[in-house]
Amino acid sequence: MADMAIDMRNRFVVAAVFAVLVMLWSPMATDMFGVHLPVPFGLRQDIWALVLSLPVIFYSSAIFFTGAVAALRARTLDMMVLVAVGIGAGWLYSLAITLTGGGEVFYEASTMLATFVLLGHWFEMRARGGANDAIRALLDLAPPKAEVIRDGVPVEVPTAEVVVGDLLLVRPGAKIAVDGVVAEGDSEVDESMVTGESMPVHKEPGSTVIGASLNTNGTLRFRATKVGADTALAQIVELVQQAQNSKAPGQKLADRAAFWLVLVALIGGALTFAVWLLAGASFAKAMLFAITVVVITCPDALGLATPTAIMVGTGLGAKRGVLFKNALALESSARIRTVVMDKTGTLTKGEPEVTDVVTAEGYTADEVLRLVAAVERESEHPLAAAIAHHAETLSGTTQLDAEKFENVPGHGAVAEVDGHRVVVGNRRLLDREHIDLEPLAAHRDRLTDSGHTAVLAAIDGTAAAVIALADAPRETSAAAVAELHDLGIEVVMLTGDNRATAERIAADLGIDTVIAEVLPGDKAAKIAELQRDGRKVAMVGDGVNDAPALAGADLGIAIGAGTDVAIETADLVLMRSDPLDVPTALRIGRGTLRKMHQNLAWAVGYNTIALPIAAGVFVPAFGFTLRPEIAAMSMSGSSVIVALNALSLKRLHLPDQHSSAD
Template structure:
């Protein structure tokens, strides 16, 4: 019997991107997502409501991308689909896309949204931009034409008479026939997006927000047509059907315009990459399309140019404005060996560099991919809103039916009155505001975070960040610079500071020890002249011994000094004081005499103090987690004002320390930058990677701080909390609005006050609620975030 190794032949999962052109509302897109989830072979679905794009994972053993597109077309969705390789979802990995049934591709034209366009094109992500603009433009066109036809219907209706307009319709037409002629194209052409969406839902045995609009307009229009033919034109209200359609179009246009606009700022980041680059070939600079640049190519950058791709400077020097990537306003010096990032702007100098990352692997493309993934993701609160929206549709339909029956049989009113109340109740309860409450806030918040240098990988990460009450910082490379620097030069009596530092740096100059290199760098930064020693000997664990300018020089610890019989006088007290501050102090001696002490430390980032203060202002506890000795860790913690120090923790135990905090009921964010931080980042409720950290830390984290600035942690929590506040405001408004609006529209105030809301005004109020929710989310862009303690 032969045994087959099925694992070797496992079919890789496939992905499909679906751009839908006839889903015009948040709840309609939610229905599409729900519909796709039930398709055989589909393994995952998410609909990006900000761009009307669905992302599907599917098993190619059971279904193909072409079959899914055929099904969507048969179900009434106007869409285009592109197969996307699974790696496309991973930042930095190239993706392969193949579009199904796209006419341009049949003639050899390249896809509009290939990874090359993501990475290189001057019209970055143009497929999404054009897709969104087309939908917004189509809705605007329908609204304007419908408005032009609706206004005359209203003027020649009882509404116009109420405002003193008493003219009769032209061409000798009756008001009823005039309404038939003008309202029919409004309802069936202008309102087709609503009617077609309602029909799709009906075929699935479902109802959605579009069902409510279509029901209201078609009931009004159908009854009026019946009255025109069978009742001689009595009791028609074509103006209600036309105004309901037109105002619904207005509301959806405003909503779509705001919804698509939320992604433009982020998508515009890709336009920072130029469309061409100067490649050096055979010693000559040749301008080529950006997509032709490969890793290892030598590129030239002139003053004022944008750096085309990521790379490392080969020759020349300049200053580069990196504010578009890091947010830091001060240009950064670039010389041979330093890294440059695509999309940044060169200043006055010129240089050449080797490309190290192109296409989807560049930092710029990875940032945009992270942000777009986050904006497309669904927050936990959205699931509740979707369920509530579905329930509200049936509440609205039930309210409309109940209002019709109550006014017809118990209220003593005619059919027209009953229909008016029923249609108004159905229309005003459209749950589009509820469907948009969460995604608009999430989308705007993620975009705002990107501009602040905070990248949330998904909506769940943003929501989780809002609940953080404890932030754990790794010390080295996060709170500190990650490399030692010269901090103190303390000469003995009778010795000049400059002589002390010159001899110490000259003796250390050949050493490759990090502490010795820190002393040399510090001396160079202070303008001290360093000479190469005549002799040099490294004494492991103790220091160095060298001959500088003919003088025997020692640089090292007390053991070395005692071994050589060097009297130290009062210098040990200085060394103890420096050690208490977390610094590594070394004695310097020459000619058998102690000259003084130099001290080195991993210097604290300027932004670390600001980070701790800002977090305390947000009532967030701060914890330092480090493998360093307790004295050094506590010295740094004292300078920063941190609440808790967890020192001498082995790399493998960091995750366990995070777990201990979680068992105390704390919601923990872990901030780190190294490989040894990855398990702790994964264990924390929110893992946060400093942008300059290792790839494994960045990949493991939920949030990335692009600027390598720990103070951005406070910004991320402040931003997340305010997004959560916007979501709560939007959900509260959407729910309260419907609870109050449905009884009003159904005529609850008519017996006491004679107030009956007509369908057209119900449509206006429905649209207003959607716009209010969207605008409330957009106003978040003006909110100030907590980045420093309040003054």
């Protein structure tokens, strides 16, 4: 894009210089500004203008003529055809007049027309280059060099030469070159430039690292697992490029409209020429109006209306870790009215957390947790790990050791801790130990009825506490639901979990509708039911069992930390695994579609008004007419307005980014 913009700039500069010279020696300069310069070398004015126009026609305008030939060979009509006809008709007519003895010529009109069109194209390319900042920024993230350990010694090599299986060294403050798995070391890694995650992520042996992320404080050695085009960064760049190069339904409609507009312009130019001749105008005047009609109705703005908006929208999404796979996904996101969200791993963290500790009379939560945690640290059960972790996070809680540990499969565990016999597990374990639960039975029932998992603890044969655990919502889930409500969108939770648990989560987050206890194979059917009501439905999920629903929804949104099959099936990927990015994506989609409509309305409205003016309809009443060069300036200005309006999408108001809750 940069090379094309430079080439367009060079063509414009040459055209501008020679067009100004043609204008200085033209009758228009004398009539309008009183400038009358002697023609060099004793040449006729029209011959001198012909000589000055040659660089403009054969160098600067060559792209229009080659583009027109390519379009005609493809049996289509585009703006290249119109510009070529406008420039070529005026110049060839003038050439014929010059070679047959002289007369009124349009060299200044043809050269100024080429100049203004080239100026418009140069500005458009610069604007589109600005829309592509996201791609360039992503490509610049990858470090050019990497330290590979060869024979026990770090050797600096180009990143392109790193191969799968290489052991790499990453020092504090250095960028990670490729994707891999940590072999040695501990550190915090800033992955925000790739995933959008605002908080550094702790890395230790076995952790995965992403190429282009920044190692902040420790030294890491990691084994390369993906290099080159297989890295996460390369895949992101490819997704964004595919989206920017794809066509939305609105763009396909604009392309068809542009074809017919070119045809109308050519026919309109021919009719304008014929009508003015029949009205008694001179051949030169009729030709002037015809060229003006052809030039001013160039559908350049119409062709730019949606691609520029798509480029800005996808780039804006990429900067926020929201990856649209194609333009259809971008346009579809603007029309969503119902968002269906999977519960586990999407709205929630997908792992249990302690939510309540209810103690019997005579016990404190800290005291019970110290004893229970000592038992649970000996167990491998996920609930045991959650309780132990919760106890460790409480300030002032010292760790105790368990003795005579006994695991009771399916029931819990028993051990001696600090001289006490501690029993941790379910109701059946307490029954086996002949422990009366009655003081805590009501609390246990209340918690289980509200969707919690209740773990019972007894100390020295007495029921001491009920510890409630649940899959906790992500920190941003409630904010995400609130943002969706602000957009007028209904939020539905779809889960295979029991209704009590689902209802509890939904109540905490403010979700409108709960569809619970759904088998994995039935999720797609539930999506279809919602669609049958005429709603445009988005599905947000992360697992293999979500893939059919993601594929069946009008818009499939995959959480970035989800499975490969979910990400592959979805239309949109949230790299940060943050529910708050769902409303962000929909806002970007709505903003992009709004810019498309604005640009299309401008392009159509401009041509509707400009065509009759260019054809001279208002000349009899007002004496108002346009020359081709003014028409070219107007057409180019219209295209630039469209490009700048698309770029204004960068100022779209989006929700504040939060740290995702992993």
